[in-house]
Amino acid sequence: MNNTNIQSLIQSLEWRYATKVFNPAKIISADIWAALEKALVLTPTSYGLQPYQFILVQDPAKRAALLPHSWGQKQVVECSHYIVFTARTEMTPADVAKLISHTVQVRGIPAGSLDFYRDMMLGDIVNGPRGKAAHEWAARQCYIALGNLMTCAAVLSVDACPMEGINPAEYDNLLGLNGSGYKTVVALALGYRAEGDKYARLKKVRYSHAELVRTV
């Protein structure tokens, strides 16, 4: 690790901002998008359960339909790629069985060797005390993905705007999610800033390290 890498990372994080105006003509190239999608898939999650699905909304008609349920924020229709993060509505034994079976296949190990791991998941996020709040737990995993993707975008000089100001229930209707086992949590618009976006020039507002990081 050298200083150039460190400085380059911090410069990327200083460069990024919640982009208000995208340049609709500037599209993320296929190779960069493939990397961002790969980064999304590589997101770490609790137990590795990946309790989410990402919906890439590229159909202009669907984007237009989402706009009024997004406080009219134009990023929805003007960005290059629009990702809706959806989380499992509940966690079932089938979710756990699916992960176990996939792990057995990927790692080429005997299924029985994961019994302890399986029972731990079942006793926690399915049938345990956290089972009742499993959607919220899954939503938090979406936010790991959101944080990861925003940082990766910045590193690859791609602009982004996180969208909490959306109506999840209306998104669910328009994206046909009702009954799918997934619910809308948050969204992220990705692309490139328009030259005229005045927000790009505003100073970043952060509390001091002393206020945010306390050492004990």
Added chain:
Amino acid sequence: MNNTNIQSLIQSLEWRYATKVFNPAKIISADIWAALEKALVLTPTSYGLQPYQFILVQDPAKRAALLPHSWGQKQVVECSHYIVFTARTEMTPADVAKLISHTVQVRGIPAGSLDFYRDMMLGDIVNGPRGKAAHEWAARQCYIALGNLMTCAAVLSVDACPMEGINPAEYDNLLGLNGSGYKTVVALALGYRAEGDKYARLKKVRYSHAELVRTV
């Protein structure tokens, strides 16, 4: 943006894993830690409200006290830097006033110019429908920070292990958080993997792009 950057980012994300055994003798250098702390402070949050505080636990006695409330996971005591993410228990008009006042100072703008922004925050996350779930909203912002920090650590070749398996109430007691307006949400151990950590060699288990990313 060139292919080297893209490949280097993906390699970092492939390289990382939830480190089970840290090398306690290998400490994150001051310049790398400064960058990671800076990255943490630069985390994007909803409205920019930064409704969290990060507690860096370096006192060995405190780490030892947290261990039994962390399912006995040794990462707590063996890692180089241990960060506990805490989120605001509720959002008050004072939280909004603090952000407005800081923004006015950093950007050198008249306070009145932010009235609309202030009222939007008050009408949403303080007094609005989401006000009742403000702690959960703040916890989600912690997860953006967690996702951001895990990715930045990987980019800087620093190992990490996210810790959801902790007892937040016991952490609150031990860290003196009761009555502070903040509650423990999640933690992250950072440092360098021990050579013998067998988990480093396991294949990563992720569902396919087709399962996780749906295009509409």
